[in-house]
Amino acid sequence: MDQTTFIDLVNPFKDKIYRVAKRLLISEDEAQDATQEILLRLWTRRSKMKQYRSVEAFAMTMTKNYCYDSLKAKRNNNLRIVHNNYEDHSRNTGRQIEASNEVEWVYKLMKNLPEQQQLILQLRDVEQFDNSEIAAMLEMNETAVRVALSRARKTIREALIKKQNYGIQ
């Protein structure tokens, strides 16, 4: 497989990789690095690609694994930073300004969900994969996907209703 064939193959879903990475990883820079890295890993495995039922689904599984690993690494780093880092306040105010926008606020609600629910909500409601595809990508069963999806949506609904009531009272 040469480079042009490969790029034609990944073009239809490279945006999805990026969006899923962005949902999980917060910053756009990180998501861009993740996308580049995942495409590179796919490239090195191009000779085996025919074995996979769907390259897109395989890419999504890779994205999930990459993001989980990178979040885990970040959590470990944060533990160390807690003791000697006092400059984080500026970043917090930055985030609050972003969240004042209503749509940004929904993204913030999504960010507060457990990682797996974030991922499932993104794959279903943004990327519009069906539950069986998501189950294959995340190596779970379909019922578990449905339950997690429903939980994620309900958590967000509660927050939306709370906000609405707050505005009225």
Place this chain on the structure above:
Amino acid sequence: MESNKVEQLLEAYFEGATTLAQEKQLRTYFTSDLVAPHLESYRDLFTAFAIASQDTYDIPIHLPKQKKPMLRWISGVAAVVILAIGIATQIDSEPDNFNTGEYVGNVPEEVGVLKTKQALGLMGKMFSESTAQLGAVNEFNTTTSNFFKQ
């Protein structure tokens, strides 16, 4: 779409019981201008999904250049040359001990020149011997092509 139908769909949506097609209906409804006032709070949710799905990755994809066979050949030659230099210096250092006797009484500069000549001569010999073996290097390319079918 009537708002009671939307309410039903919403209810199913939060149970995770809607189909992708029904979710598309919801999305279309909530991103239109006709949202019923009491459902207004769900507008942000579906708008957020719609906006998020429009994000694109526009950075050109960087892939490493595919290795050309020439590169493998050159690295093979380089390995042989380094090996030859290694052997040459090894051999050169051995006669050092018994050769010193010959140069007794000679001017140090002369000794230096002679020794350099000797070393260069040895190296030259090794080079011509080792380049004769280079034909074997091609064998690397033929064997690897059996493994890396692209």
